[in-house]
Amino acid sequence: MKPIILFDGVCNLCNGFVQTMIRIDPKGKFQFAALQSEFGQEVMGKAKLPVNELNTVILYHNGKIFTHSDVPLEICRLLGGFWRLFLIFKLIPRALRNRIYNWVARNRYRWFGKSESCMIPTPELRERFL
Secondary structure (H helix, E strand, O other), rough: OOOEEEEEEOHHHHHHHHHHHHHHHHOOEEEEOOOOOOHHHHHHHOOOOOOOOOOEEEEEEOOOEEEOOOOHHHHHHOOOOOHHHHHHHHHOOOHHHHHHHHHHHHHHHHOOOEEEOOOOOOOOHHHOOO
């Protein structure tokens, strides 16, 4: 199973992140799902995250669930190549990384805005979305 990135479907920052991932992952290593989707809600339940609080992107891979600042680092590891250089940020204690991550997450709607509905993938990208 491919790694699945679960994101807040109405968050403009999150949608921008997904668009960037699609560009840097043309081979389609990753799939995507909105946290608001049935699959997203199921994974959030497994991760014991409140299903109505969409404060983190989630990476679901091989039965493991990554949240908060661990998500971009694990994505860089899975992308390989040049992206592995960003793993140096693992030297920063997780508590500090997560504090910064949570600060951005709390302010993302104010800074980047919010859409009225989840992103609709184009027909050519549809198979990458759950």
